[in-house]
Structure formats: C-alpha cells, structure tokens
Amino acid sequence: MSVESDSQIVSDSEVKGLISRLPKKVRAYVSLARADRPIGSWLLFWPGAAAVALSGGLITNWFLLPALLLGSFLMRSAGCIYNDIVDRDLDKKVARTWNRPLASGIISLKSAYLFLGILCLAGLGCLSVFNNIARWVAIASLLLVAIYPFMKRISWWPQAWLGLVFSWAALVGGIGVRHYLDPATLSLYLGSIFWVIGFDTIYAIQDIEDDALAGIKSSARALKNHIRAGIAVFYSLALLFWGIALWLIQPQFLALVALFPLACHFLWQVMTLDTKNGNNALLRFRSNREAGFLLFLACSTIGMVGIFYLR
Numbered sequence: 001m002s003v004e005s006d007s008q009i010v011s012d013s014e015v016k017g018l019i020s021r022l023p024k025k026v027r028a029y030v031s032l033a034r035a036d037r038p039i040g041s042w043l044l045f046w047p048g049a050a051a052v053a054l055s056g057g058l059i060t061n062w063f064l065l066p067a068l069l070l071g072s073f074l075m076r077s078a079g080c081i082y083n084d085i086v087d088r089d090l091d092k093k094v095a096r097t098w099n100r101p102l103a104s105g106i107i108s109l110k111s112a113y114l115f116l117g118i119l120c121l122a123g124l125g126c127l128s129v130f131n132n133i134a135r136w137v138a139i140a141s142l143l144l145v146a147i148y149p150f151m152k153r154i155s156w157w158p159q160a161w162l163g164l165v166f167s168w169a170a171l172v173g174g175i176g177v178r179h180y181l182d183p184a185t186l187s188l189y190l191g192s193i194f195w196v197i198g199f200d201t202i203y204a205i206q207d208i209e210d211d212a213l214a215g216i217k218s219s220a221r222a223l224k225n226h227i228r229a230g231i232a233v234f235y236s237l238a239l240l241f242w243g244i245a246l247w248l249i250q251p252q253f254l255a256l257v258a259l260f261p262l263a264c265h266f267l268w269q270v271m272t273l274d275t276k277n278g279n280n281a282l283l284r285f286r287s288n289r290e291a292g293f294l295l296f297l298a299c300s301t302i303g304m305v306g307i308f309y310l311r
Contacts, residue, residue: 028101029115032084033077039286040080043199045072046292047192048169051185054249054299057177063129064176068169071126071138078119079145079165085112086149093214094207096278134176141168156222159200160193167192184248188299191241198234198266199288201227202273205281227275235266242295246302254305258298265291 022030030036048068052061084091084102091103101107127135144165151158167189174185197219204211204220205227211218223230239259246255269287274280 024106028106032081032101032107032112032115033119034080035073035077038073039289041069041073041076042289042292043196044076044166044169045069046289046296047167047188048072048173050192050292050296050299051170051173051188052177053296053303054184054188054245055174055177055182056303057173058300058303061177064173067126067129068173071123072169074119074123074126075145078116078123079148081112081116081119082145083149085109085116090214090216094210094216096206096210130172130176131179133179134172137175138168138172141165141172144168152216152218154217156217157197157219158217159197159204159219162200163193163196166196182248184245187241187245187248191238191245193238194234194241195238195288195291198231198238199285199291201231201234202269202281203285205275206278228270228273231273232270235270239263239266242298246298250302250305255302258301259295262291262294262298265294 034040045068049065052058052064052068055061057064084100087097088100088102088109091097091100097103102109102112124139127138130138144161148158148161148165151161155161170185170189170192171181174188175181178185201219201223204218207216207218208220210216211221219230220227239262242262243256243259246258249255265287269284269291272280273284
C-alpha cells in the first residue's frame with residue numbers, strides 16, 4: 001500500500017519535478033506519451049510477468065520479463081497517443097485533460113501520428129524474443145487497442161473493453177513460455193480483466209462530473225451510488241479467477257494463501273476509497289502498481305513450487 005499523501009497527487013495533464021524543467025516542446029512529447037507517469041506501463045506489465053511466473057518460466061524464460069517491461073512502456077505510450085488523437089475534442093471538455101498536448105494544440109496531429117508510428121515499430125521489435133504464436137497473439141491486441149477509445153461513446157462499460165486490452169500481456173506471457181494457451185493462463189487473464197475494470201472504475205471517479213457534461217460514459221457513472229460495492233465485486237471476481245489459475249498449477253492450500261496479501265490490499269482500497277474525492281481515488285488507483293507486484297509474487301511462489309513438484 002502506498003504511503004503517498006493525497007496532497008502529492010496531481011492530475012494526469014499536469015507536470016512536476018524534473019519534467020517541468022524540460023523545454024516546452026520536449027515536455028509536450030513526454031506528456032503525450034505519459035512517460036512522466038509510468039503507472040499505466042506497470043499495470044500493463046504485471047499480468048504478463050505474472051503469467052510468465054505462473055507458467056514456470058522465471059528461470060528458463062527470464063528474458064521475456066525485460067521484453068515485456070520495455071514493450072509495456074512503449075505500447076502503453078503508443079496507446080495513450082492514439083487515445084489522445086481520437087479523444088482530442090472530448091479532452092477539451094474535461095478539466096483533467098483540457099491541456100493535454102493534442103487538445104491544447106502544442107503538438108500537431110501529424111507529429112502525433114509520426115511519434116505513434118515510431119513507438120509501435122519499437123514495440124513490435126520487443127517481440128523478437130517470443131515464439132511465433134506469442135508474437136501473433138500480441139499483434140492481435142492492436143485491434144482491441146484501436147477500438148477502445150470509441151467504447152466510451154457507445155457503452156457505459158468502456159472499462160470492460162480496457163480490461164481486455166490491459167490484460168492481454170497475460171496471454172502473451174503464458175503462451176511465450178508454454179507455446180499454447182493453457183487453462184491457468186486463461187484464468188489469469190480473466191481475473192486480470194476484472195482487476196482492470198475495478199481499478200479503472202476508481203480512476204473514472206475523477207471525471208464523473210465532467211464526463212456527464214461531455215456525454216462520456218463510464219462504469220463509475222453507471223454504478224452511481226454503488227461504486228464501492230461494484231469495485232468490491234470486480235476485485236472479488238479477480239481474486240476468484242486468479243485463485244483458480246494458481247490452483248490449476250498447484251492444487252493445495254498454499255495457492256490460496258499466496259493471494260492473501262493481495263486480498264488485503266484490495267480491501268484497503270475499497271474501505272478507504274472516497275468516491276467524492278478525486279485525489280483520494282487517484283491515489284488508490286495508483287496503488288494498483290503494488291497490487292500487480294503482489295500478484296506477481298503469488299504467481300512466482302506457485303510457479304516455482306510447481307517446478308519443484310514436477311521434478
């Protein structure tokens with residue numbers, strides 16, 4: 001759990017620290033790629049790392065982890081740029097996003113597309129260490145990414161589609177080790193989808209009022225006065241599917257105990273969440289970086305135990 005205070009949290013369209021001292025144009029590109037806010041990259045990375053660990057690949061396939069980490073950073077940045085391109089008009093109507101580089105006009109649309117292309121090519125380069133099946137699975141995610149920005153216009157649950165996208169690394173990591181999609185990896189992926197819905201609902205709390213004015217749909221708006229209960233349900237489903245994934249690898253009580261620290265972390269998030277306070281919500285959202293690490297530890301424990309028993 002993070003010890004960072006609510007007063008230290010700033011909106012994602014602000015810059016501070018060393019980033020604020022960069023030349024204006026450079027700072028704009030850093031902001032466009034969200035390179036100054038790596039939380040999204042971590043959230044994209046952890047399901048993939050957990051899948052590698054659960055599949056017993058921490059030793060034999062260790063090289064997949066740095067590839068997933070770099071790829072997560074590059075593709076998350078590319079995804080943010082694409083999202084800003086599609087949402088540039090909507091971003092102008094939301095207090096948290098009105099001064100993003102594209103919405104404010106600091107960076108041109110043409111330059112944004114060029115930057116997007118460079119990042120995508122670099123991200124695809126990270127797939128060189130994966131087997132052919134995992135590569136094609138990774139490439140298939142681009143279709144989901146392309147559709148995501150439009151979901152908030154047609155669905156009250158764009159967070160569910162984001163769950164499909166942000167959990168995709170679990171499929172890539174598991175197949176990267178096993179060369180096929182096994183039930184444990186699939187269950188890990190399903191659990192990650194519910195995790196993403198939960199934490200992105202927390203994130204959406206910041207924009208409820210502005211989203212209502214701009215006509216933007218979200219799970220936070222759909223749940224209305226039942227946000228905390230809804231998040232608790234999503235986190236519970238995540239733990240359920242993750243528990244099944246761990247049990248499929250090692251069917252013993254240890255598989256469930258391994259998830260206990262993560263369950264406590266989720267409980268802290270839900271119990272301390274203030275649905276009327278955007279800073280409070282942003283802090284709880286960002287604490288999912290630690291949640292992802294706890295998931296990785298659980299999968300690492302069970303994955304290594306699985307290797308021991310196989311021997």
